[in-house]
Structure formats: structure tokens, C-alpha cells
Amino acid sequence: MNIANRNITSDPCCFSATHVSLHIGTKVLLDRVTLALQPGQVLALLGPNGAGKSTFMKLLAGEFAHFAGDVCGDVVLNGRPWADWPRDELARIVGVLPQHSELAFPFSVAEVVALGRLPHSTGRRRDNEIMQQALKKVDGWHLRSAAYPSLSGGEKQRVQLARVLAQIWDDTGLGPRYLLLDEPTSALDLAHQHQTLALAREWAEQQDVAVLAILHDMNLAARYADQVGLLEQGRLIAAGPVAEVMTAERLTPLFGIEVSLMQHPEQNRPLIIAG
Amino acid sequence: MSAAIDLRSRRARLALTALALALLASLVLSVGVGPLAISWADSARGLLSSLGLTAENAVPGHMVVIIESIRLPRTLLAILVGASLAVCGAALQGLFRNPLADPGLIGVTGGAALAAVSVIVLGESLLLGFVELFRPYSLMLAAFAGGLATTLLVARIATSRFGTSVQMMLLAGIAVNVVTSAGLGVFSFIATDSQLRTLTFWTMGSLGGATWQTVLALLPVVALVLVWLPASAKSLNAMLLGESEARHLGVDVNRTKTKIIMIAALGVGGCVAVSGMIGFVGLVVPHLVRMTLGPDHRYLLPASALLGALFLLIADMFSRTLMAPAEIPIGLITAAIGGPFFIGLIVMRSRSLGG
Numbered sequence: 003m004n005i006a007n008r009n010i011t012s013d014p015c016c017f018s019a020t021h022v023s024l025h026i027g028t029k030v031l032l033d034r035v036t037l038a039l040q041p042g043q044v045l046a047l048l049g050p051n052g053a054g055k056s057t058f059m060k061l062l063a064g065e066f067a068h069f070a071g072d073v074c075g076d077v078v079l080n081g082r083p084w085a086d087w088p089r090d091e092l093a094r095i096v097g098v099l100p101q102h103s104e105l106a107f108p109f110s111v112a113e114v115v116a117l118g119r120l121p122h123s124t125g126r127r128r129d130n131e132i133m134q135q136a137l138k139k140v141d142g143w144h145l146r147s148a149a150y151p152s153l154s155g156g157e158k159q160r161v162q163l164a165r166v167l168a169q170i171w172d173d174t175g176l177g178p179r180y181l182l183l184d185e186p187t188s189a190l191d192l193a194h195q196h197q198t199l200a201l202a203r204e205w206a207e208q209q210d211v212a213v214l215a216i217l218h219d220m221n222l223a224a225r226y227a228d229q230v231g232l233l234e235q236g237r238l239i240a241a242g243p244v245a246e247v248m249t250a251e252r253l254t255p256l257f258g259i260e261v262s263l264m265q266h267p268e269q270n271r272p273l274i275i276a277g
Numbered sequence: 278m279s280a281a282i283d284l285r286s287r288r289a290r291l292a293l294t295a296l297a298l299a300l301l302a303s304l305v306l307s308v309g310v311g312p313l314a315i316s317w318a319d320s321a322r323g324l325l326s327s328l329g330l331t332a333e334n335a336v337p338g339h340m341v342v343i344i345e346s347i348r349l350p351r352t353l354l355a356i357l358v359g360a361s362l363a364v365c366g367a368a369l370q371g372l373f374r375n376p377l378a379d380p381g382l383i384g385v386t387g388g389a390a391l392a393a394v395s396v397i398v399l400g401e402s403l404l405l406g407f408v409e410l411f412r413p414y415s416l417m418l419a420a421f422a423g424g425l426a427t428t429l430l431v432a433r434i435a436t437s438r439f440g441t442s443v444q445m446m447l448l449a450g451i452a453v454n455v456v457t458s459a460g461l462g463v464f465s466f467i468a469t470d471s472q473l474r475t476l477t478f479w480t481m482g483s484l485g486g487a488t489w490q491t492v493l494a495l496l497p498v499v500a501l502v503l504v505w506l507p508a509s510a511k512s513l514n515a516m517l518l519g520e521s522e523a524r525h526l527g528v529d530v531n532r533t534k535t536k537i538i539m540i541a542a543l544g545v546g547g548c549v550a551v552s553g554m555i556g557f558v559g560l561v562v563p564h565l566v567r568m569t570l571g572p573d574h575r576y577l578l579p580a581s582a583l584l585g586a587l588f589l590l591i592a593d594m595f596s597r598t599l600m601a602p603a604e605i606p607i608g609l610i611t612a613a614i615g616g617p618f619f620i621g622l623i624v625m626r627s628r629s630l631g632g
Contacts, residue, residue: 063525093527104374104519107572110285120515121527169526 016040017096017180017212022061022075024236031057033236034075039212041178044202046223047216049233050257055216056101058233059182062214063098080177093121094174097166101184103158108149111142111161118168129168136168137161139201141194155189163198170211181205183215187222195219199226220261220274224248232256248272289576292569296583300356303590307352308344310594312602315340324349351487355593356586357499358484358548359558363585365541366559367566367577368506371513372537373446376567379560380545383450384427386556387457389542389549390480391464392423397479398464398472417494421546427453428542432534482555482608484593491551498547503582505540509533510574517572555608557615558585588615 018038024031032054039045039062047055060066064084066073077084080095097118105114115137119129137143140160145153150161163186170179181202187195203226205211217223223230224244231241234256240247253261259276266273309320315336323336323344362380370378380386396419431453435446465476478485512533515523520530548555562585563577570576589607592614596607 060521063521065521065524089524089529090527093525096525098522098525100519100522103522105517106374107376107517108567109517109572113285113571113573114518117515117518117526120511 016178017062017079018077019058019062020076020078022058022073022077024057024061024066025072030236032061035233035236035238037231037238037241039180039214040229041210041212042206043228044199044206044213044215044226045229045231046227047214047231047233048218048220048223048256052235053233054236055233056184057236059098059184059214059216062180063096063182064092079180090121091176093169095170095176095179096182097170097180098182099159099163099166099184099186101188103162106151108151110146111137111148111150111153112146114150114161115164115168118165118171121169122174124172132168132171133164136164136171139167140164141197156191156194159186159189160194160198163201167201167205173209179209179211181211181213183213185216185218187217187219195222196225202226220248220253220276224266224271224274225269245272248274285571285573286576289570289573289580293576293580293583296580296587300583300587300590303587303594304352304356307355307590307594308348310598311343311348313340313343315344320344346489350489350492351484351593352590353492354484354487354495354551355590357492357495358552358555359562359585359587359589360582361495361499361502361544361548361585362555362558363562363581363588364502364506364578365544367563367574367581368509368513368537369541369559370563371517371572371574371577372534374517374519375447376564377560378447379556380541381454381554381556381559383446384431384453384457385424385542385545386549386554387454387461388427388430389420389424389546390554391457391460392419392426393550394461394464394476394479395419397475398468414494417498417547417550420550421543424546424549425539425542427457428538432538478606479553480608481606482553482611483604483606484552484596485604486551495547495551498543502540502544506537506544507574507578509537510578513537513574514572553606553608555589555611557608557611558589561615561618562588 016038018036020036021034022032022036023034035054035058037045037058047058049055061073062077067085079087079092109117112133116129116133118136119132122129124132134143137146140163142157142160142164145157145161150158153161163183166181170181173179183202186198186202190198199215199222202213202215206213206228215227217227227244229242230244230247232239232247232252239256240252248263250261250263253274257276261274261276263272263274305317305320305324308324309315309317315323319336319340323341326336326341327345327349365380366378369380369383370376372378373383393416396416400415431446431449434449461480465473468476512523512528515526515528516530516533518526523533524530545559563581566577566580566584570580589611592607592610595614596605596610599605
């Protein structure tokens, strides 16, 4: 991207980071990363531990909003600079699923999911309907009356996903919606890993939501993502369609382990074998 | 419709109504309890006639005097202090996502107490100017300032550029409490005998100093607490998920934090000024409510206010009657009732969870 481009208004329809860098002290956490989330697509972010995946997602989520001095670059959401978005409107279009949740108070599962409706004023009836549907989507309706702290790690993760889905359930007229998922499958069993990412896909395709998912399983990324971004030590070393980006030449040095690719026997995607 | 959520809100409304009725009954009972026993019926009639609702001569004149000038202000003060301490405790626990965050624990009570004691001990010498300037409110102002100062100090120690750490705040609170209790020790060391007596009763907590003046001084403070804290109920609910999660849900986390810390310092400081250090209410009452109604602050805060008022009112009745004509400091009563009760609840809970 050259200087002339910077004056042109960004595409009104996406969530883009342009040349964002983040330094803490002398440590460079992100180094001129440029990446955009496109509505209707799932973007998987891959990279070894400490590559800056979570940091990048937190930056999009506004976690470093008070870090003005150390952050540079532009983050634009639906055509408006991130900083110009009022907090409550932002909360209606960007849902963030954290890696862990510290909730230790005995809310019921239904109450946790209903918290996702906080940024909206759609009324109790509608909120309850959405809560119910969101919980059913993640296969958690049977848990509705259980105390959240008593759930297993995987159940908690699904309930949190339902909360985030409830948060961006409807189009509120503020433009495309975004779903940021930080390792959404880390605590899930095999079936629920696929169910969760299939759900992300469904939302991208049917609701025109843009999904950013940090993943460790390259096969899940290859199966469910449209685009893949590879991060290494804070730099984006490649981004683009799955088939173009995921090559043995890139993945082997990135993860420091021998990676080979072959065609999946049934699906039109690469199958990644590591080690 | 979700049965789970509706059931809880129905239960909460029922509990709030029951608590309000129990509080009303205790109010009437409290007005009747004392060296001169007044029956339920006479208490009720006396109260109504004070409000101008029944005929003048419904009860003997001396009863009306006792009710109006001694027992009613004390009863009202117990209600105000109990409600305020409980609701401040509940809000701080939500803010710090820690059911053990008690106003006493994070330094609010200690700071307020130290400042108030310094006014008691030095009021006739070093701080004479301050006391004369704010006459009826000097103690309350000092307690508020002390509570706020320690809370801000603790919050500042615990806040880095990455946000406020709850663990750091609790640790800083413990450290601040060590310093304030050392300060209290120094003041009790230099105090005169009569000051020492005031001071001792005061550090154990007492509603004995209740007058209409203290009630009216505390009323606006408690009104503010009871209006402002419940207004943040939804933000507090989101904060229970974690600060980042609350931010992602559109909550202005820093503003909510500042607001709740300021109001809690005001509420606790005001109570400390009029009644000394009454512990335990802010810890146990919200806990009991949470166990029965769940952690939703929309119900937790009002229910805590009502239960806190009821709890302190009943404790005060014990304080007045157990060793009559002497009074047991109410802080000792709250600890004696609440402590074992709390331990019992914890044991029951760990058994039911741990199996």
C-alpha cells in the first residue's frame, strides 16, 4: 500500500487494519500488519505461540484503545475509524469470544447468554427468544438452568459462544457484523469443534457476518476458512485463500516442524500432516 | 419464553416484597423494644399518630415522646446504615468479581475510621478549625474523605497501564488496613480517658448516638447510594464476565469503576461517621441474597439493601435488650450473629458442591 492510497476512504464494508504496529517497551508485538475481514468470509489466523494472533484480535476488539502512544496504524470499521465509533454501537456489531472466562458467580446459563443482549434495547420478549435460539445453536439448551460455574470447560466455551452470537444476532443497521473468536475450539471435543466452526461458516454465509478465528488446528482452518493469515513474530507473512497460503514451504519453517500437504480424499481442500 | 429466567425474576419479586414487609414489621417492633415496653398495637398507633394519621390521644403522651425522640431516630438510623453498608458491599463485590471484597477489606472502613477518630481525638486541639467550620458534619466529612482517600490510594496502587488488578487491590487493601489500624492505635494511645471511652465504643460500632440530626445528615447520603448503585446494575452484571468482556458489551468500564468506588466510599464513610465500625453487614448480606436469588445485580442490590436494613435493625434490638440497661456494641452483635451463620453456610455449600 502506498501513500496515495491512504487518503481514499476505505471500503465501507469491512473491518480493516492497515499497517498496525504495537510496541510495549522495546518489545514489538505487532509489526505493520495489514489485514481485512470481509463480510461473508471466515478468516483463520494461524501461527506459533507468541506470534501475535491474540494481540491482533485484541487490537481489533479495542483492548488497546488507551495505549495511544504505542499503537500506530489505522483500524477502520465499516468505513469509520475505530476511534470514532461510540462504544454502544460498536458492541452491536462486534462480538468477541475470549479464550477464557473468569465468570465465577453462579449465573444460570440462560442468564449468561442473555447478557449478550445488553447493548440492545429490543425488549425482554425478543431478548429471551434470541437467548433461546442462540443456546440451541450451540447445542446447549439442555444446560439452560445449570449454574455456569458448574459446567465443564467445553460447555462453558459453547455457552460463551452463544452469548456472543446473541450479541450480534440481528443486523442493527450499522453495517456488517463481525465475530472474533480466540481459539474457539481449544476446550471442545471433536464433534463440537466441527460444530462450532460449521456454525461460524453458517453465520458467514447466511448472515453475511465476517469471522476471524484464531486456530491451532491447521486442518480445521483448511476445512472451514476462506482465507488464512499466517503470523510470525508480530508480522503477517502471508494472507490469502487457503490453497494459496497453506503450502509446505511456508508452514514448515513457520511452525518449526515438518509439514506435508496432500489433497483431501473427499473434500476439495488440502489435508495437512505435521511431523 | 425462558422458564429459567422468568422463574428467577418471579422469585426475586416475591423475595423483595417479603423483605419489605418484614422490614416494616421490624420497624414497628423496634419502636416498641426498650426499657419501657410498648406493645405492637401501641407502637403502630404511636407511629401513625406521629405521621398525623390518627387521633392525637390514641396513645399516652409519654409513649409518643419516647417513640418520636428516642426510638424512631435510632430505628431509622439502623435501617439507613444497614441498607447502605449492604448495598455498597454488594456493588464492590460485583466490581471486583470477588464475593469477599468487603468495604472493610479494601480499606474504605479503615480509612474512614482513622479520619473520624482523628477528629474525635484532635477535634479540640489540632483540628479545631475544621470541626468548627463544618460543625454538625465534621465527623461525616472526615470519614468520607478518609474512606475516599484510602480507596483511591488502593485503586491507584492496583492500577497499571493494563488495568486494575483485583488481586493487587485486595493486597493493597490489607496493607492499608495495617497502616490505619496502627494509626487508630496511636490515637487511642494519646486520647484522654473520656475520648478513649467514646473511641472504644465507636470502634466496636454503636447506634446509641442516634438523633434526628444524625438521621437527617445520613439520609441524603444513603438516598444517593440507593439510587446510584442500582442504576449501574446491568453494567455490574457484565463486569462479572470480566473487564474485557464488559467492554466488548459496550460498558464504559473505567467510568463504572470510578463511579462505584466513589459512591461506595461515600456510603461507607457516612455510615462509619454516624455509627462507627459495624463490620460484616456488607459481606454476609449480599452473600445470603446471592445464594437465594443469584448474582443478577438488578435484584441483588435492592434485596441486599432491604435485608441489610432488616439485619441491622434486628441486631440493634438485641444490642439494646440482651444486657439491658447496658448496651452491647452492635458491631459485636453483627459479628456474633453473622460469623457462625456464615461459617455454617460455607460448610453447607462446600458439602453440597463437593459431595
